[in-house]
Every structure is written in structure tokens, then in C-alpha cells.
Amino acid sequence: MANRSDTQRIGIFTGGGIAPGINRVIFGAAAELKKKGHDVIGIPDGWAGMLEVRRDIMQLSTLNRWELSKLFRGGGTKLGSSRTKIDESQYETVRAASREYGLDGVIAVGGDDTLGQAARLYEKKILNIIGVPKTIDNDVGGTDMTFGFHSAVEEAAKFIDRMSTDAESMRRVAAVELMGRDAGHVTIQAAYAGGAHITLIPEYPIDVSRLLPRIQEIYAARRHVIIAIAEGYEHLQPPVLDHQEEVDAFGNVRKEGAAKSLLRIIREKTGLPTQEQIAGYHVRNGPPLAHDGNFAAELGAAAGWLAHERMYGRMVALRDGSITAIPLSDVRGGRLVQEDEYDQETMMKRDLPPAFVRDMQILTNSAPGA
Numbered sequence: 001m002a003n004r005s006d007t008q009r010i011g012i013f014t015g016g017g018i019a020p021g022i023n024r025v026i027f028g029a030a031a032e033l034k035k036k037g038h039d040v041i042g043i044p045d046g047w048a049g050m051l052e053v054r055r056d057i058m059q060l061s062t063l064n065r066w067e068l069s070k071l072f073r074g075g076g077t078k079l080g081s082s083r084t085k086i087d088e089s090q091y092e093t094v095r096a097a098s099r100e101y102g103l104d105g106v107i108a109v110g111g112d113d114t115l116g117q118a119a120r121l122y123e124k125k126i127l128n129i130i131g132v133p134k135t136i137d138n139d140v141g142g143t144d145m146t147f148g149f150h151s152a153v154e155e156a157a158k159f160i161d162r163m164s165t166d167a168e169s170m171r172r173v174a175a176v177e178l179m180g181r182d183a184g185h186v187t188i189q190a191a192y193a194g195g196a197h198i199t200l201i202p203e204y205p206i207d208v209s210r211l212l213p214r215i216q217e218i219y220a221a222r223r224h225v226i227i228a229i230a231e232g233y234e235h236l237q238p239p240v241l242d243h244q245e246e247v248d249a250f251g252n253v254r255k256e257g258a259a260k261s262l263l264r265i266i267r268e269k270t271g272l273p274t275q276e277q278i279a280g281y282h283v284r285n286g287p288p289l290a291h292d293g294n295f296a297a298e299l300g301a302a303a304g305w306l307a308h309e310r311m312y313g314r315m316v317a318l319r320d321g322s323i324t325a326i327p328l329s330d331v332r333g334g335r336l337v338q339e340d341e342y343d344q345e346t347m348m349k350r351d352l353p354p355a356f357v358r359d360m361q362i363l364t365n366s367a368p369g370a
């Protein structure tokens with residue numbers, strides 16, 4: 001690919017909920033663009049920063065690699081974020097702000113709401129955009145993994161493990177409620193690592209008539225139970241609808257109350273002592289694990305490379321262990337836990353990796369005399 005020599009001015013912004021590693025994406029992109037002689041600015045507060053010319057932009061090109069690396073560490077995003085919806089009536093406002101900033105292109109770090117918006121603005125030729133998928137939920141279609149997911153699972157697993165200390169000592173049924181609005185990826189992985197006895201995820205409801213006896217059976221054997229339940233598990237009646245009035249600009253309802261619903265049913269139907277613990281934002285607020293942070297920085301550098309090559313309209317992604325780029329228009333939300341990942345009988349993540357089972361089935365089917 002011919003190297004473009006003319007300098008570009010590239011803006012970076014971060015939208016949606018935070019995830020460990022966002023700052024490392026910014027570092028990776030800014031370092032790569034600076035290395036190639038481009039001008040880089042940090043735009044505050046996600047899409048809100050593209051609706052008006054903000055004075056609090058960050059001049060990243062003035063920082064050398066080490067200053068960038070030191071500045072963009074730790075949890076959260078130094079640029080700030082928001083869940084700002086841009087509708088068609090605001091497209092010209094975004095175009096004007098981009099012109100005012102003097103931007104040739106934008107790197108947008110966000111989940112399917114942020115990137116879905118990016119795809120539409122690119123298609124309408126409002127902005128040249130590169131997307132970097134971001135969510136602890138790991139539910140962005142088009143990429144095998146999102147940065148921050150592993151770090152969130154680590155924190156959630158520790159949270160569950162800590163709660164089992166309390167539940168075991170106090171002889172209680174504990175329910176730990178974990179983030180994961182629509183998909184249970186964080187919950188099944190953290191439950192498996194953290195030693196939960198039962199895992200409940202939005203994708204696969206477990207009938208209470210099976211769930212309660214299972215809880216009683218475990219309690220009888222171990223005198224405590226640890227249940228990991230995703231905040232998006234909305235299959236319990238009557239539901240405790242905490243925070244249902246909180247709806248963001250994309251129509252996402254704030255979910256909290258699954259654990260409360262579950263424990264109320266357990267107390268009423270079994271009389272067992274219970275305790276609730278909401279892990280909530282804790283699992284996504286920390287710094288990235290080293291590997292996760294390096295993965296995030298590589299995604300950022302890849303996004304910087306794509307902007308340098310003017311290969312806009314793409315999202316960086318992890319595919320079969322390698323970082324690649326796919327069309328922004330291919331970004332989808334809602335990559336859910338697959339049926340062969342979760343055992344509805346044991347109510348846990350399956351021990352055997354699904355890909356192994358599928359490969360072995362192919363092998364055994366193809367074996368002579370199979």
C-alpha cells in the first residue's frame with residue numbers, strides 16, 4: 001500500500017460505558033499517528049464532543065511517546081465519554097464541527113451504539129471514521145473479543161470468590177449480580193473462574209421449578225450457595241424493577257434488580273438465608289490487565305495505521321487470534337453466549353470448549369468405520 005505523505009489531522013473520541021483499556025487504545029492510536037507525522041487531538045465526551053467545537057480538546061501530537069504512555073494509563077478514559085445519540089437533523093452540525101476542528105478523520109472507540117452511529121455518518125459522507133470496538137460485555141459482532149473483557153472477568157471472578165468467603169462463613173445463599181445488559185459473557189466466565197455453584201445469564205432462562213431444588217440440594221451439601229446472575233437476567237417473577245426509569249439516549253434501560261428478584265423468591269419458597277451483592281460498575285472501572293492493555297494498544301495502533309492509509313469506514317477487530325479490519329457497516333450488537341457454551345442442566349459454563357467438541361465430532365465422524 002503506497003504510504004501517503006500528506007499530513008492529516010485526526011481526532012479520537014470515546015463513547016459509551018467505560019472498559020479497562022480505553023486509555024491504552026488512545027495511546028496506541030496517538031503514538032502510531034504521531035510516528036507517521038500526523039496531528040492528533042483528543043475530543044472530549046464521545047459524540048457530544050462532535051456536536052460543538054470544544055475548547056477542552058487535548059493536543060496529543062505535542063506529547064512524545066513516553067508522555068502519551070504515562071498519560072493514557074489506568075481505568076476509564078482520560079477524554080471522558082457519553083451516550084450521545086446523533087440524529088439525521090444533527091449530521092450537518094457534526095460536519096461543521098469536524099471542519100472547525102480541521103479534521104481529516106476520526107477514530108471512534110465505542111460499543112455497538114457508538115459504532116452503529118459511526119457507520120451511518122460514514123455512509124452519509126459526513127465523517128471519515130475508523131471504529132475500535134469497546135465493551136466489557138464482549139457482545140460486539142464482527143470481533144472475536146473486545147478489549148477490557150478479560151480485565152472485567154478478572155475483577156468479577158475475584159468479587160464472586162470474595163462473596164463465597166462470606167456466604168460460606170455465614171451459611172447463606174449469596175447472589176452476585178454482574179454487568180452484562182444483554183449478553184452473559186462476563187457472567188459465565190467469571191462464575192466459572194470465581195467458583196460460583198450456579199450461573200444465570202439472559203440468553204438461557206432456567207425454570208424456577210428446577211432452580212430452587214438445585215439451590216436446596218447444594219445448600220444441603222455445602223451449607224452455602226454462590227449464584228452469579230447477569231443484570232440482564234429478566235426471567236424471574238415478580239421482577240424487582242430497580243432503576244427502570246433510567247433510559248439512555250439509545251433507549252437502553254439501566255438494569256438492576258435481578259439478584260434482588262431471585263433472592264426474594266428463594267427466601268419465600270425455601271426459607272433459606274440469603275445475601276445480595278451487586279458488583280455493578282466495580283468490574284469495569286479498574287485498569288486493564290497487562291495483556292488486555294497491550295491488546296487495546298495494538299487495536300489503537302491498528303486504527304492509527306488505517307487512518308494514515310485513509311482506509312476509513314472500517315473497524316479494527318480480532319479474528320482467529322489476529323487483529324484485522326472489517327467494514328464498519330458489518331458491526332452488529334448482540335453477540336450472545338452460544339448454546340454449546342452454557343450447560344442448562346448444570347446451570348454453568350460447559351467444561352469442554354465448544355470448538356474442541358465440534359472439531360472432535362468432525363474427526364470422529366470422519367474416522368474409518370465412524
Ligand code: F6P
Pocket residue numbers: 016017018083111135136137179180181231248254255284
Ligand atoms: O455496555 C457496557 C455496560 O457496562 C453494560 O454492561 C451495562 O449494563 C451498561 O454499560 C451500563 O450503562 P451505563 O454506563 O450507561 O450506566
